[in-house]
Amino acid sequence: MHSQSKLTLPQLIESITPLDNQAMRQAAANIDGLLKPPGSLGRLETLAIQLAGMRGVSGHQVERKQIIVMAADHGVYAEEVTITPQAVTAIQAANMVKGITGVCVLAATANTEVKVVDVGIDSEPLPGVVNMRVRRGSGNIVREAAMTRQQAKDLLCASAQLTIEQAAGGVKVFGVGELGMANTTPAAAIISVITDRDPHQVVGIGANFPSDRLHHKVAVVREAIAFNQPDARDGLDVLSK
Template sequence: MQTLTDLVASIRPLDKQKMAQAADYIESLAKPAKSLGRLEVMATQLAGMRGLSHLDNLQKEIIVMCADHGVFDEGVAVTPKEVTYIQALNMQKGLTGVCVLAKNSQTSVLPVDIGIDCEPIADMVSLKLARGCGNIARGPAMSRQDAEQLLLASAQLVKKRAEEGVSIFGVGELGIANTTPASAMISVFSDCDPHDVVGIGANLPLERLQHKESIVRKAVHINRPDGNDAVDVLAKVGGYDLVGMTGVILGAGACGLPVVLDGFLSYAAAIAACQIAPEVKNYCIPSHFSAEKGAQRALEHLNLKPYLYLDLRLGEGSGAAIAMSILSAACAMYCHMGLQANSGFSLPGSPT
């Protein structure tokens, strides 16, 4: 994967023949037709992914991109900036929300320093180009060259982890003030006013919400990102963590493997990834409906329906961690459920 063009070209369509065979097989299982609903749809989707030779005992991992944002200086968050660094350390110790939820679903968590405003963290994977991106209210988050470099580096990390045995990826993020650039991206991509997408993030007081909207509006006005050029949008009004998640999504698709989206931040990254490589949408599994204000508009833009409605807005990949159990359930159904032909009965609508 030497260039972004090479990366995009490596993302291939799902195997329709394997999907048809999987759908027929699911119909022959010992159950009424379609009775396991979206689990059947998910299993069929997974069966069409060329990177999965089987669906049993798949290794799962959530890659959490951690970075700070210059726009924090505009007063768009109440959580101290240092919490990005502190929680990255806690993530290494397995103490954060995504870690405990991932453990519950037998999923590993890989935190990545892709731009935390700190010195190098011992034993943490680092793709860092700088200690925090630029302040989007005053200029671009980064150069286009840096955005492309991080997209490719993040995709390469996925490839490496896939070679080491990971078959199901999830995306997460950690970065104080990062709902501001995510809102800017979704506003640009969906061609709507920031008022329609800007939410409270990590408990921003309602009386400060209008200010946050104005910062997003200012960022879009100053940088003038091209909504038809996802890399331009990422570079101008995104952030290192958002670029990293976009790269993970593209990397998973290039490996022919599923990637479980998390919440609001991951929606922004997924929109960017799907614009760069439309075929990658087939590898995306939407986990949950974020409680952040712009979730509905972002998911409508993606035309994806989440599996969970839990009013989550923690981020970190926490929703993806819970949804990993749903993927495991779909795979268990496909791999271990008995056949009608061996169960002593047949049901109307089932293959004969």
């Protein structure tokens, strides 16, 4: 767990402020004043205006950008829902630190930093990776919860604290990424619960899982939801299960 994680969940929620409407209006005016047809940049304009509202300033110069990659292993790997060896999680996390993965190459072209955070890799701590793990790998959601409610809360607060510290150090824009073999299975379970959709509508092949075995992955997600009975109205309950 990150040593500076002192933020509580109520404090985190209280610290989230609405978008700055004045900054957004000014940003929109600045964009409309550029030599181009109004609205011709499409969603890029919407994002730029929203970013101004988040930051509270209308300017668009972003000196430092950072992608935070959260890496963890998933106990549901034991249910054979991926064809990739679980050890690849730790291997790729180490490769990201070296800057030799796809995301690192793409980030470098945009002058963007990549920070790798261990939130539950099933390995010994890795050099150069921020250690915020609350456990070594999550639980197998077919047979138990992924983690305790307190562990989920701790991870949320630690992640926020890390982001606050990076922002204080000069990072202006953050991207978020994930790394972990079998991670599309719990992701599909979460989506199924919060959207009230049947697992067969949200389960995909992930990292080239054989399409003729997709029915097995769907069954695993359905079994996990039936076992844990997460409350869709309670985000922490869904996250922890």
